[in-house]
Amino acid sequence: MRARVVTWWTILRIALEERLVYRGDFALGTLMRFLPIVTQIFLWWAVFESVGAGNRSGGTVAGYRFEEMVAYYLLTMVSRAFSSMPGLASGVAAQIRTGEIKKYLIQPVDMLGFLLLNRLAHKLAYYSVALLPFALVFYLCRGYFVSGWPDAATLAAYVLCLLLSFLLGFFLEVSIGLIGFWFLEVSSLLFVYMLFNFFLSGHMFPLDMLPAPWKGIVDVLPLKYLAYFPASVFLGKVDRAELIRNLWIEAGWVLFFVVLARVTFHRGVKRYSGFGG
Amino acid sequence: MAIIELRQLAKSFRVYQKSEGLLASVRGLFRRRYREIQAVGGIDLDVEQGEFVAFLGPNGAGKTTTLKLLSGVIYPTGGTAQVMGFVPWRRDNAYRRRFALVIGQKNQLWWDLPAQESFRLHQQIYRIAPDAFQQRLDELTSLLDVGRLLKQPVRELSLGERMRMELIAALLHSPEVLFLDEPTIGLDVVAQRNIQQFLKYYQQQRRITILLTSHYMKDVAALCQRVVIIVQGAIRYDGSLSGILDRFSGHKVVTLQLADDGDANGFARFGQVLEVQPPRVKLRIARKDVTEVLAAILAQHAIEDVAVEDPPLEEVIAKVFSEASLLPARGAAPGPDGPAEQV
Secondary structure: HHHHHOOOOOHHHHHHHHHOOOOHHHHHHHHHHHHHHHHHHHHHHHHHHHOOOOOOOOOOOEEEEHHHHHHHHHHHHHHHHHHHOOOOOHHHHHHHHHHOHHHHHHHOOHHHHHHHHHHHHHHHHHHHHHHHHHHHHHHOOOHOOOOOOOOOHHHHHHHHHHHHHHHHHHHHHHHHHHHHOOOOOOOHHHHHHHHHHHOOOOOOOHHHHHOHHHHHHHHHHHHHHHHHHHHHHHHHOOOHHHHHHHHHHHHHHHHHHHHHHHHHHHHHHHHHHOOOO | OOOOOEEEEEEEEEEOOOOOHEEEEEEHHHHEEEEEEEEEEEEEEEEOOOEEEEEEEOOOOOOHHHHHHHOOOOOOOOOEEEEEEEOOOOOOOHHHEEEEEEOOOOOOOOOOOEEHHHHHHHHHHHHHHHHHHHHHHHHHHHHOOOOOOOOHHHHHHHHHHHHHHHHHHHHHHOOOOOEEEEOOOOOOHHHHHHHHHHHHHHHHHHEEEEEEEEEHHHHHHHOOOOEEEEEEEEEEEEEEEHHHHHHHEEEEEEEEEOOOOOOOOOOOOOOOEEEOOOOEOOOOOEEEOOOOOHHHHHHHOOOEEEEEEOOOOHHHHHHHHHHHHOOOOOOOOOOOOOOOOOO
């Protein structure tokens, strides 16, 4: 067990070192993440203005005041900082296609565990760079958080949501990447997934705005845990019973995708014919 | 018991067959025709502990597929294999800690980090004790002369340097069985020789078992006591390198240096004239006739110098490859004319 922990630590440390090699690209990428949100805020500002529910009027659109909407977007950014996995699925598929995956089959190391640690390192490096700009933006926008900080219990639940959303995002994308064992190119599939993700995770708009049948649908899908759910927990829009129920469901989804990824990997390797020399 | 044991090991692939043209591409969207390709066609092979065996064969003969099967990267479609008592494709960690696969021009090291970091990771993955790790690392870096390069990012190393690092990474856990897939491909002559010398020394010191595929006869001649020729997924020859000449080449090349440069003609009656460059004449003479013919030549001509040589190995092997591919593929085949010679 101890040896295993040391191995994990070494993988994590080396992956972290690798991440820090391209410092410039990394810092720039982190900062650019703030750009899309600015356009979204302007868009909603225009929407609120046009229905006469603008900034100071206190009016609401679908139960959201303008300030809450801005706060919601800032919070989905935090959610996505945990749950989004840039390049993961396509990277796995590419490793299958180019034969790089052989490395994991030959060496006594578990590929999924290795990738998870790698991604963890990726995220840690990202947070270390992004922490300052995030803090700055949140400080400047503190006025939009009209109900202030949530209580300690909610905050703890929020952190738990974020950690689960990391695992959910990871195993979901790995499962998609592993489809590469059957279809060498998964980029179109990934595009479709990203599209659904964008709308159904709450990245585009708060999901409770959706009318009846749609709201029921997004509720049973795992995607809402990637952006919407943590944000609404922070905003205090989820009552305690609902929160606990949803946390269990989220944990269930994580487990589902862990098992799915494992089974897919196992089957895929059996099918694998060692492409690329 | 042999350390590597293959029995009727077979692997076939299904390959999509597409006719030329756009229309065929569109048709391929709905109905695909596949062709079964027999990469390895049921081979039997035993390798004893401490042997250094070369796999020779034209591209696509099944050499690499065999190595992949033995490394557990792919599953066979038939037959069995055991390496050190393990079934490779079960990929037991106990097995994976005891062998290594090195593929020329394929990178297993972390591209952006110094090789040292990758080695450190291997130490953990393979659970190598710290003092054993340090001792092996020191030994390997000094043998391969890369001590000064350990701190340099791998992407900034030359191909030859990188290959040496790959070898170190593969040998740190002291594997008992080593599979080398064209380890010297693309390297210059000096780098090739360095790797050869290292492998030769290391194998003799440790008595590990090595299976090597290579297209460079120099690698094979320098390293391997035993050569297995695979063509179209079947073993065509199994024996010593010199045995290939005995079996497949019935000729010697005789070069004569004439004392008087006048009469370079009239040698056709002794054998096939390969080259006439007075005062030198090159003849191809059947092996069994060499002494007789040479005596006749010496009796009739004033000869200053004689050299009797085997034809170049590459030439003979090229002949074996092309002749074998004309034969129908067979299973574990003795050579075309008799049982395989065992070493």
